[in-house]
Amino acid sequence: MGRNKLQRFKENEENRNVVQEGKDIFKNIKGNWNQLQFENEKPLVVELACGRGEFTVGLAREYPEQNFIGVDIKGSRIWKGSKIATAEGLENVAFLRTQIQLLDDFFSHGEISELWITFPDPFPRDGDEKRRLTSPRYLDMYKPMIKPGGIVNFKTDNTGLFDYTLEIISAREDCDILASTHDFYQSEFKDDHHGIKTRYEGIFSEKGEKIKYLKFRFLD
Template identity: 75%
Template sequence: MSRKKLQRFKENDANRNVVQAGKPIFETIKGNWNKVQFPIAQPIVVELACGRGEFTVGLAREYPQSNFIGVDIKGSRIWKGSTIAIQEGLDNVAFLRTQIQELDKYFDNGEISELWITFPDPFPREGDEKRRLTSGKFLDMYKPLIAIGGVVHFKTDNTGLFDYSLELLKSRQDVELLLFTNDFYQSPYRDEHHGIQTRYEKMFSEKGEKIKYLKFKFIG
């Protein structure tokens, strides 16, 4: 392991806005984010597969009236967002280092007000369908964690994953599809995101890829 990674891991251990294995809070955070992690109890917005945390931190800048949590398993990635949040004094930002399939171990029912799924691995092979973050397996896990009326956002450059997700959501009786577009930056929704882009979104957009976006909520 490189010295840079080791240093980043060491800083993650010290950074209060990183919740990970080895810290006492990691085992008791479920249902307690607004009690012990954030200084002000506010609606909780979670970004899955947050990578370096550009989107999580960007949203936190724009919406100080909410608390934001980026989730990723890569400690060297979340170190970046954690460090920026600390440098900017953003105390409404935190990062959870864990596998996304274990999300329900760290959030109580109804604890999340809004969920973002941003540019996840598309897992294009048919046998990998259950690993997609918009598969039925994951949707079933998200549903109880999201507060009544809470929304889920999904952005991707991958047409196959977007089409798969859209058709699956349309087929579910417990989902209300609020909007969708196959070309986000030519849609009326673009300004709602304040120009905030993930590293991957910027890279794909510069290559001419159209960004797909949809929003839905669970009902029933």
């Protein structure tokens, strides 16, 4: 392991905006994000597979009236977002280091107001369907954690994953699609995102890939 990575891990241990194993808050955060982490009652917005946190931090800049939590298992990645948020004094940002399949260990019923699934691994092989973050398995896990009427946003460059997700959501009686496009930057929805892009979104866009976007909510 490189010296830089070890230094980043050490800083994550010290940074208050990183919630990870080894910290007391890690075991007690479920149902207590507003009290223990943010010390306010602002709505919680969660980004899955946040990587370096560009999107989480970008949203936090635009919406100080909300709290934002980026989730990723890679400590060296979330270190970057943590560092930027700290430098800018963004107290409405936090990062949770854990595997996404364990997400319900960290959020209680109705605790999340809005969820972002941004450029996840498409897992294109049929045998890997259950690993997709928009598979029925994951959707069933998200639903109890999101408050009634809460929004789920999904962005990807992968047409196969987008069409798969659209088919899954369309077939569910407990989902209501609010927006859908195969070309986000030529759609009426693009201005709502204030030009905020993840690192991968920037890479894919520069290669000419069309970005797909889906917005839906779970019904009671």
